Amino acid sequence: MIEANGLTMRYGKKTAVDDVTFTVHPGRVTGFLGPNGAGKSTTMRLIVGLDHPTRGTVTVNGRRYDQHRAPMQEVGSLLDAKAVHTGRSAYNHLLAMGATHGIGKTRVREVIEMTGLETVAKKRVGGFSLGMGQRLGIASALLGDPHTLILDEPVNGLDPEGVVWVRNLVRFFAGEGRTVFLSSHLMSEMALTADHIIVVGRGKVLADAPVAEIVARAAGTTVRVCSPQAARLVELLAGPGITVTSTTPQWLEVTGSTARKIGEVAAAAQLVLHELTPVNASLEEAYMALTQESVEYHSTSTGLKRLHPDDPTHPGAALALSGTEGQTR
Amino acid sequence: MSTDALAPPAATSSQAGSRTNDVRLTFPRVVKSEWIKFRTLRSTIWTLAITLALMVGVVALLSAIGASQSDGRETGNGSSIVVLTAATALAQLAVTILGVLVITGEYSTGMIRSTLAAVPRRLPALWAKGVVLAASIFVVSSVAVAVSLGIMQLLLGAKGQAPDLGDADTARVLVGVPLYLTGIALFAFAIGAVLRHSAGALATVIGLLLVIENLFLFPWKPFQLISPFLPGTAGSRIMTPQAQIDLMSQAARAQGSVGAVLSPWQGYGVLLAWVAVLLTVAAVLLRRRNA
Numbered sequence: 272m273i274e275a276n277g278l279t280m281r282y283g284k285k286t287a288v289d290d291v292t293f294t295v296h297p298g299r300v301t302g303f304l305g306p307n308g309a310g311k312s313t314t315m316r317l318i319v320g321l322d323h324p325t326r327g328t329v330t331v332n333g334r335r336y337d338q339h340r341a342p343m344q345e346v347g348s349l350l351d352a353k354a355v356h357t358g359r360s361a362y363n364h365l366l367a368m369g370a371t372h373g374i375g376k377t378r379v380r381e382v383i384e385m386t387g388l389e390t391v392a393k394k395r396v397g398g399f400s401l402g403m404g405q406r407l408g409i410a411s412a413l414l415g416d417p418h419t420l421i422l423d424e425p426v427n428g429l430d431p432e433g434v435v436w437v438r439n440l441v442r443f444f445a446g447e448g449r450t451v452f453l454s455s456h457l458m459s460e461m462a463l464t465a466d467h468i469i470v471v472g473r474g475k476v477l478a479d480a481p482v483a484e485i486v487a488r489a490a491g492t493t494v495r496v497c498s499p500q501a502a503r504l505v506e507l508l509a510g511p512g513i514t515v516t517s518t519t520p521q522w523l524e525v526t527g528s529t530a531r532k533i534g535e536v537a538a539a540a541q542l543v544l545h546e547l548t549p550v551n552a553s554l555e556e557a558y559m560a561l562t563q564e565s566v567e568y569h570s571t572s573t574g575l576k577r578l579h580p581d582d583p584t585h586p587g588a589a590l591a592l593s594g595t596e597g598q599t600r
Numbered sequence: 601m602s603t604d605a606l607a608p609p610a611a612t613s614s615q616a617g618s619r620t621n622d623v624r625l626t627f628p629r630v631v632k633s634e635w636i637k638f639r640t641l642r643s644t645i646w647t648l649a650i651t652l653a654l655m656v657g658v659v660a661l662l663s664a665i666g667a668s669q670s671d672g673r674e675t676g677n678g679s680s681i682v683v684l685t686a687a688t689a690l691a692q693l694a695v696t697i698l699g700v701l702v703i704t705g706e707y708s709t710g711m712i713r714s715t716l717a718a719v720p721r722r723l724p725a726l727w728a729k730g731v732v733l734a735a736s737i738f739v740v741s742s743v744a745v746a747v748s749l750g751i752m753q754l755l756l757g758a759k760g761q762a763p764d765l766g767d768a769d770t771a772r773v774l775v776g777v778p779l780y781l782t783g784i785a786l787f788a789f790a791i792g793a794v795l796r797h798s799a800g801a802l803a804t805v806i807g808l809l810l811v812i813e814n815l816f817l818f819p820w821k822p823f824q825l826i827s828p829f830l831p832g833t834a835g836s837r838i839m840t841p842q843a844q845i846d847l848m849s850q851a852a853r854a855q856g857s858v859g860a861v862l863s864p865w866q867g868y869g870v871l872l873a874w875v876a877v878l879l880t881v882a883a884v885l886l887r888r889r890n891a
Contacts (some may be wrong), residue, residue: 320720320891321713337720341624354713356641357704364714365638370633372623411714415623571766 272297272450273419277327280313280474285450287313289474290327295452297418300445302465302482303454306562310474311454312350315423318452319348331419343372343415349408349422357397361388361407364396369414382410387436401428409437419450426460438464458558472562485561494530496523497546498537507536519543621805630719643701644828648736651694651781652744652789680756681763681770684748685839687694688777691744692832694758695737695781696805699788704798717890723883729791730879737785741778749774750863761855769842772864776838781837784809786884794885808832824852824859828867831874837867 273295280288288310295301302497303311316322318329320336331339331346339345365379383392391399396407405428412420420441424436441451441464451506455461461468461482468485470478470517478485498504501521508515513527525533537544638644662683706712719725749763756762763770792801809832816827827833837845840865849861862870 316890319717321716337722342720343625343718344623348717349718351713354710354717356637356709356711358641358643358705358709359637360640363636367633367636367640368714368718370636371630372625373629374623449803486641 272333273329273331273421273452274333275314275318275327275329278314278317278329279326280310280322281325284472288317288324289472291476292327292475293469293476295450296467297450298445298448299466300441300451300453300464302461302468303452303471304456304458304461304468304558305454305471305477306456308473309471310560311456311471313470313474315348315350315421315452315454318421319346319350321350322337341372341415343368343374343416344417346419346421347412347415347417348420349405349412349425351423352401352404352408352427355396355404355407355586358395360395361399361403361410362392364407367408368411372415374414378414378416383530385413386410387433389498402430402433403568405429406433409440417449420444420452422451422453424455426455426457427452434460434539438548468525470558470561477561485558493550494525494528494533495546495548495550496525496533497521497545498523498542498544500542503540504537504542505531507540507542524550527592607885611784613626625719625724625725625726627728630724632733633718634725634728634732638702640763641705643705644698647656647689647694647698647701647738648760651691651698652740653696655687655691655741655744656751658690659683660751660755661750662686662825666761667755668758680752680761681773681841683752683774684763684798685841685844686775686834687748688741688780688839688856689836691741692781692784692809693806695741695785696788696809697802698737699733699785700792700801701798702729703789703792704796704801707796708798713891722886726793726879728885730786733785733789734782738778738782743782745774745777771837773841776840776864776868780835780871782820782837783868783875784832786875787831787871787878789834790875790882793882794878808880819855819857821858824857826859828860829870831871834862834867834870834874837864838871840864 275291275293278288278291279286291310291314295493303314305311313322314329318331328335330336336342336346359367362379362383365382366376367575369375369379383389386409388403388406388410391403396404399407405425409422409425412422420442422437425437425441429437441453445451445466453464465482468478469476469483474518496504499521501517501523505515505517505523508525508528513525515526516524518524530547534544534547537547565569611717636730663680666680666683706715715725716722749765753762764772765771765774788801791805792798795801796802809831813827813830813832816823816830816833845864852859852861
């Protein structure tokens with residue numbers, strides 16, 4: 272269990288994490304979702320003590336990470352696939368990491384095998400591709416057979432097989448009752464992997480709920496209706512929590528109701544329906560709706576530029592979904 | 601991932617039961633980890649090899665020159681040991697580079713984040729690095745001294761100019777060489793830990809040892825007061841024969857120097873004090889700074 276309480280991190284004038292409070296429970300996969308610069312990586316660095324919070328606390332299973340007798344057994348973390356000396360082989364890197372906790376060659380070979388690094392284990396890490404580096408990072412996280420797994424953008428640079436493998440791995444870990452916390456800026460990946468999602472933007476928690484609820488909350492369920500008597504139907508549907516929008520005379524988009532209810536209302540009033548289609552907001556849409564206001568950066572050829580959140584035409588929000596997360600700071 | 605890896609990752613826990621008992625972070629283990637890191641980098645091995653080659657090479661060269669220029673009539677007064685002092689002055693560059701890179705290499709590659717995630721209290725990692733560095737340098741430079749002695753015996757022995765191992769001052773120099781190199785390596789290491797950048801730290805240490813300290817030899821009163829306490833000047837006393845020290849202090853006094861004259865062990869103490877202060881600063885910064 273990871274518990275963050277009023278966690279705040281400032282770098283100079285910039286507030287990377289702003290009074291964040293959340294709990295990551297064992298036995299399920301918790302996704303940590305947000306656009307670039309939302310504070311995901313910083314929060315994870317704070318959990319394992321790489322950064323010191325300006326304010327607030329964060330504990331893993333009731334203690335600060337550095338207070339544990341066997342930190343690597345408590346938390347396995349992949350925060351940065353590049354946190355490896357480029358001149359050392361993957362095997363030796365893992366051997367050195369494990370040695371701090373008395374973890375020996377047997378386990379090192381095990382995690383190498385698990386992550387499919389056998390063929391490159393004796394090669395120097397400097398020549399690794401992004402995907403191989405990522406696997407090495409995951410191998411390192413698994414070394415201590417930890418109770419808690421923290422992975423920052425674990426599928427970055429992995430091939431489809433690798434993505435599936437990571438998904439299975441974290442599901443398996445959670446199934447064993449361990450705590451899994453993984454970040455991504457890809458909603459679709461989260462939807463397939465996570466049970467629960469914490470959405471952050473601009474250093475603040477925007478949502479903390481089960482996946483289904485996030486989708487429902489952010490977009491609701493829309494039903495598309497086509498009827499020659501659309502105007503009459505609008506009158507009948509009117510009620511609390513129900514919104515009807517219309518773009519063309521016969522077409523309605525109804526939120527806050529269900530296709531079934533609308534169909535019944537129409538039948539009772541003997542109205543003709545040409546179409547009645549429930550439209551589930553995609554997870555991407557849900558995510559965009561949540562983070563729209565908090566997308567902080569968008570890339571330009573000249574570097575980083577502040578995005579005006581009230582400018583809906585700005586491409587920043589879309590870029591946050593397709594770009595790869597910057598790991599350097 | 602290979603297809604095998606797609607199999608249920610049951611292996612994650614299959615071995616857990618047997619291992620969990622003693623999986624724990626301890627200082628000796630951190631030292632072991634640092635030793636693995638130290639020996640698994642080619643740069644480390646190369647630098648140590650260069651240190652060894654440099655010392656032995658310079659000793660061999662100077663001894664050969666000495667042997668060829670000696671007519672054999674001067675009987676050995678043991679002053680040939682000064683050859684070793686000269687070789688060490690050169691070898692200290694290699695040692696300095698190693699001392700700096702051991703720590704700054706982790707910062708430049710990002711490795712430090714893995715290290716500190718594994719050793720979140722941080723200081724054990726710093727001390728362990730220091731221990732591994734000091735032990736390695738001490739051992740390698742001791743070997744270099746032993747090999748050098750053999751070479752001197754070979755080249756100068758016949759002329760009676762090989763160092764006299766029975767002489768207390770000579771013995772102190774022989775021990776002093778590894779001690780000096782170890783001290784300088786730790787000094788460089790501490791600077792590296794404070795500055796965290798390879799180039800900056802190297803420039804600082806080498807600039808200090810080779811340029812600044814020589815500038816301070818300029819006969820100007822404030823310089824004369826400070827000079828004996830600079831790390832290289834002070835520390836190198838431990839590997840300088842007494843005869844040489846006497847010669848230097850006589851020359852200095854002739855120039856009207858007001859600077860202190862430190863004994864070999866006092867000088868070495870000053871170097872160690874530099875190391876202690878800088879390592880303390882490095883430790884405080886390591887605890888405080890974000891990795």
